[in-house]
Amino acid sequence: MNPSIYKSLLKLTSDELLAKAKKLVQQERVILVEILHHLLMINDKKLYLQMGFKSLFDFCTKELGYSESAAYRRIQAMKLLKEVPEVKQKVLSGGVNLTHLAQVQKVATVERKQNNNVISKAQKIKLLEKVENKTTRQSETILREFSPLSAIKNDSKRVINNTQTEIKFIADQELLNKIEELKNLLSHKHVNPNMNELLHTLTDLALCEVRRRKKIMNKEESKRPKRNHNKITSAPKKPCGKLKYRNQRYIHPTVKNEVWFRDGGCCSYRDPQTKRKCESKFQLEFDHIKPVAIGGDSDINNLRLLCREHNQYMAYKNNLIKNKFFKLGNS
Ligand SMILES: [Zn+2]
Structure with a gap:
């Protein structure tokens, strides 16, 4: 004391x-x-x-x-x-x-x-x-x-050391059945894997599939030489017959990939005063800095990664500015 x-x-x-x-x-x-x-x-x-x-x-x-x-x-x-x-x-x-x-x-x-x-x-x-x-x-x-x-303490985590964490969660019967089926299917490669090994296999498969669907390459893939060396930094401007290319909101997969790696795969929002960066990797979305509604395009320089919370916050702020602008315009 x-x-x-x-x-x-x-x-x-x-x-x-x-x-x-x-x-x-x-x-x-x-x-x-x-x-x-x-x-x-x-x-x-x-x-x-x-x-x-x-x-x-x-x-x-x-x-x-x-x-x-x-x-x-x-x-x-x-x-x-x-x-x-x-x-x-x-x-x-x-x-x-x-x-x-x-x-x-x-x-x-x-x-x-x-x-x-x-x-x-x-x-x-x-x-x-x-x-x-x-x-x-x-x-x-x-x-x-x-x-x-x-x-019941569900989804609880307990850090054991720098590299290991104990995770507890409640599994329903359906999940247990799926785990058993997966173990049997993998039994030639891994005999009786423990949960850590099983989850490694599952997450590798899931990450591969999700990245493929989101058209996100991992860092190694992005470094490989591409057949077409013309770097695409914006969506094609001219209509090419496909409706999606005429839509200004459409973002070309290569542009998405460039934005993703430029922003480090995390939310790029910064506090205007302190410059503190959010860096969340949860529910990331591609945001048009200048909204499409007022002429913004899907060019790499007009795009950034934001978490859903900050994307909604920016939309809310932009709406406030727009409403203020219209109010001033009408007065
Ligand atoms: Zn954020």
Whole structure:
């Protein structure tokens, strides 16, 4: 403990010390509610996207400095607060804490995803009442009775060392049957492969197929000399009889490939102020920097890779600019 703080606390009587601790805990609850409201506003305004983060979770861990579990709990609680504003009073009174909120929201998410069961606001309030003033273990037991699936840690990862990670997930019977069939088909090449070896084979096959469909070559393939040395950097401008070439949104596969490697296969959005780059590799899309609607073409210089979140954010911003422009034009 900081020596000066320790010294000042030593001067307090036991009653004063307890009263001050209680006061601080109450202040902590007030701050928690304020933080959740702030996160809600940051989420609604999509400020994390403007700052170059791929998600609110990314923003909470990298910008606010929360641990992954702390960020997860706060985001879950924020979602619950949005739907159930009554949460605020329950937190301030000390009846429920951050863990209770995250647990209830997790149950709702698991039920919706796994059982297609949408938990209503009234049900969430009832669940909150049930876990009120309960310990974490007690509330886990209560919620497990309501939703047995929510108690199972699905898709969990545990880093073992620099090169190995333990992954746990729930496999349904259909998947187990497919795995068994695959093992049998591969049995001449690999006798009884373990899950790591099997997933290597599967992901190699899947990556090859997905890259082929998306017309993305891997780095080695892209370095091979091509038969046609004329580098295509834009879609053919003249109509060549095929409808797709007349469509200005159409992007030639070679152009897609050039853009993909130029942008490093990740989102190229940058915060205009800090220049922070998103670099997400999730749900990547080709974005026309100058929209096609206002004359932009499918040239390599007018294209960039954006994650879906940033693509939608840019579309939203462009719409705002367009609306502002039209409003000014009409006034
Ligand atoms: Zn992005």
